Amino acid sequence: MTEPANATLPTVDARIHPRGGLDILSRAEVAELADASAGGMHDLLRRCALAVLTSGSQSDDPRAAQELYPDFDIQVHQLDRGVRIDLHKAPAMAFVDGDIIRGVAELLAATVRDLAYRAIELDEEGGRDLDTSEGITDAVFGLLRNARVLQPSDPNLVVCWGGHSINREEYMYTKEVGYQLGLRELDICTGCGPGAMKGPMKGATIAHAKQRRRRGRYIGVTEPGIIAAESPNPIVNHLVIMPDIEKRLEAFVRLGHGIVVFPGGVGTAEEILYLLGILLREENAGVPFPLILTGPTSSAPYFEQIDRFIRLTLGDAATERYEIIIGDPAAVAKRMAAGVRKVREHRLAQRDSFFFNWSLNVPLEFQRPFVPSHEAMAALDLHHGRKPFELAADLRRAFSGIVAGNVKEDGMRRIEQHGPFLIHGDTDMMQSLDALLRAFVEQRRMKIAGEYRPCYRVVA
Numbered sequence: 169m170t171e172p173a174n175a176t177l178p179t180v181d182a183r184i185h186p187r188g189g190l191d192i193l194s195r196a197e198v199a200e201l202a203d204a205s206a207g208g209m210h211d212l213l214r215r216c217a218l219a220v221l222t223s224g225s226q227s228d229d230p231r232a233a234q235e236l237y238p239d240f241d242i243q244v245h246q247l248d249r250g251v252r253i254d255l256h257k258a259p260a261m262a263f264v265d266g267d268i269i270r271g272v273a274e275l276l277a278a279t280v281r282d283l284a285y286r287a288i289e290l291d292e293e294g295g296r297d298l299d300t301s302e303g304i305t306d307a308v309f310g311l312l313r314n315a316r317v318l319q320p321s322d323p324n325l326v327v328c329w330g331g332h333s334i335n336r337e338e339y340m341y342t343k344e345v346g347y348q349l350g351l352r353e354l355d356i357c358t359g360c361g362p363g364a365m366k367g368p369m370k371g372a373t374i375a376h377a378k379q380r381r382r383r384g385r386y387i388g389v390t391e392p393g394i395i396a397a398e399s400p401n402p403i404v405n406h407l408v409i410m411p412d413i414e415k416r417l418e419a420f421v422r423l424g425h426g427i428v429v430f431p432g433g434v435g436t437a438e439e440i441l442y443l444l445g446i447l448l449r450e451e452n453a454g455v456p457f458p459l460i461l462t463g464p465t466s467s468a469p470y471f472e473q474i475d476r477f478i479r480l481t482l483g484d485a486a487t488e489r490y491e492i493i494i495g496d497p498a499a500v501a502k503r504m505a506a507g508v509r510k511v512r513e514h515r516l517a518q519r520d521s522f523f524f525n526w527s528l529n530v531p532l533e534f535q536r537p538f539v540p541s542h543e544a545m546a547a548l549d550l551h552h553g554r555k556p557f558e559l560a561a562d563l564r565r566a567f568s569g570i571v572a573g574n575v576k577e578d579g580m581r582r583i584e585q586h587g588p589f590l591i592h593g594d595t596d597m598m599q600s601l602d603a604l605l606r607a608f609v610e611q612r613r614m615k616i617a618g619e620y621r622p623c624y625r626v627v628a
Contacts, residue, residue: 300532434608444489
């Protein structure tokens with residue numbers, strides 16, 4: 169039962185009994201979720217839950233929902249026969265005729281599940297070694313297994329990266345690519361937000377319906393700093409909240425059998441550099457991993473600039489690990505389907521699992537969480553003469569810091585207190601980086617709405 173509550177915006181008080189994916193919690197997990205002390209889990213649970221309850225929001229300001237629903241609260245209770253979630257002054261948009269929308273309830277249960285697992289399994293007493301590469305990969309596996317997204321079926325999961333702030337033509341193109349992928353019975357995994365994260369899922373749902381594929385997977389992988397700014401889109405039917413951006417990125421490359429990259433901003437550039445840095449390692453030279461950059465004809469200059477930046481910084485060898493296809497969704501899907509078949513053959517030959525890419529070598533410098541303080545950003549080593557994968561790791565951190573300054577609450581607070589991040593490096597590299605970032609601003613790829621104020625300053 170639900171009862172309307174009084175607020176400026178329509179709100180609801182409700183008791184939710186999750187079904188599936190969140191069967192039981194321990195008393196210790198419930199206690200962790202209720203911890204409202206400094207550094208406790210309750211504030212994080214509240215912010216993530218509010219993002220889920222405002223699913224479909226077009227804002228990319230992490231503070232917007234909290235300002236609209238300042239009195240929202242959530243409490244999780246352990247019962248003899250399961251779990252109950254109490255919502256206080258929750259957004260009415262998550263309900264219809266007094267009942268919570270089923271998809272929203274599933275995402276809410278996933279939020280509680282992932283944060284409870286993190287609180288117990290990944291804390292200092294959880295027994296996991298998060299100081300080694302193997303330990304971090306094991307933690308990523310544990311999170312994904314607990315979320316029930318690891319399925320021992322034939323490889324068919326395509327990760328789609330791209331910006332939350334894209335124009336209408338680019339968005340429609342992502343839908344058409346998703347449609348073509350879905351016709352070939354490929355499932356979709358994205359960062360779960362709007363824009364290029366929503367379009368492929370939306371296109372794939374129609375194609376899956378035509379192919380009578382009734383259990384299509386639309387996996388959204390996010391992390392606490394991002395979810396508040398990029399609420400899950402309504403099509404996501406498997407939500408996973410990883411503890412930080414590094415584990416989120418590793419989840420993408422361990423889960424996916426191929427990646428399609430659409431136009432985007434600094435977050436998309438971060439993802440490209442992360443994957444290329446891994447693929448450029450000698451240990452991964454023989455690992456097939458189809459990577460396609462694509463967009464409508466109008467986006468060709470965007471990918472030309474990305475390609476130039478990669479050649480300048482990482483060298484021509486890096487460009488051999490991806491293919492650029494412009495204005496041809498069917499060709500993208502055909503090439504990706506062929507690439508996934510090669511992945512299947514390789515996994516069979518190596519006796520590697522279909523559902524988790526154990527054979528891919530992800531070095532520790534790509535796994536350690538990067539906290540983008542002003543000191544850390546200024547200390548990045550962005551100079552020629554380094555090994556390509558090492559330079560890629562620091563370039564990835566530079567873009568990650570800008571993402572934090574743009575849309576993550578902690579990063580935004582640092583910028584307000586201390587001014588923009590300073591990014592140093594070789595002159596030609598900094599000029600190319602500055603040109604790329606200026607293009608993102610001019611093309612409105614940094615923010616969905618409002619005037620963008622740079623959170624960075626490039627210094628040659």
